Amino acid sequence: MQQILAFVEQEQLGPGDHLPAERELADQLGVSRATLAQALVALEVLGVIDVKHGTGAVLVYRPSIATVLRELHEHKNRLPEIVEARSTLEVKLASLAAERRTEDDIKRINEALEVMAQEIADGDRGEKGDELFHEAITGAAKSSVLQKLMTFISEMVLETRLESLGQPGRPERSLESHRKITEAIIAGDSRAAATAMQEHIELVSDVALLKDNQ
Incomplete structure (x- = not known):
């Protein structure tokens, strides 16, 4: 999750922007697709991204890493x-x-x-x-x-x-x-x-x- 959020910051993605396809993003982050999928689910649950079949993950808002980790813990x-x-x-x-x-x-x-x-x-x-x-x-x-x-x-x-x-x-x-x-x-x-x-x-x-x- 930290890597995904760092990627969002690096690419300056904003609300409504799409994240890369899972395979591409997993390659860029150097993680398995299974690990990436779990992180994306967590971000979806927290409302950071919206995942729709056929369109992929869309950024809802760009939070700080500290905020997301706190919300994940809760x-x-x-x-x-x-x-x-x-x-x-x-x-x-x-x-x-x-x-x-x-x-x-x-x-x-x-x-x-x-x-x-x-x-x-x-x-x-x-x-x-x-x-x-x-x-x-x-x-x-x-x-x-x-x-x-x-x-x-x-x-x-x-x-x-x-x-x-x-x-x-x-x-x-x-x-x-x-x-x-x-x-x-x-x-x-x-x-x-x-x-x-x-x-x-x-x-x-x-x-x-x-x-x-x-």
Whole structure:
């Protein structure tokens, strides 16, 4: 991350400017593409860059290295608590969804799976489909209080979504995990839905940034 920011300073890049393609930037910085990809994900989570499929990384603003490192430290400390909150809320939501879902709910859940599958097939990470899936599960649970709590932590959940789907091979595994949750909900099996959601939360919490802390 420090090297990327130093590159931004050196090239005098400003908001709206594109960073070089990953392969080119990795060569210039002398790092592997995997290492670069993780650093770019972290910068995206912190809002320094915006990454869109087909256009690459675009600089949102040019911060100081000290500011980014401080924000990264805060983000790293916050991640376990976000995962804890998701586990507490979304496992219960999945269980309730299995008990209360309607045909319209099932339709929305399946449509979200299709969106995510198409995004992945197009070479993207499936962020929108992932968001739609969890929103559909929350809606199917028919709990206004839990829905408000999920809305309250939505910005923090976005951090874990970007962090998780930025891991190599994670979008495909996450989609498969979503399908397992869906099967349990369609079957009306609240226990299986809760178990599948807990396994999903454990999957998405397996991120490089937290491994570095172990």
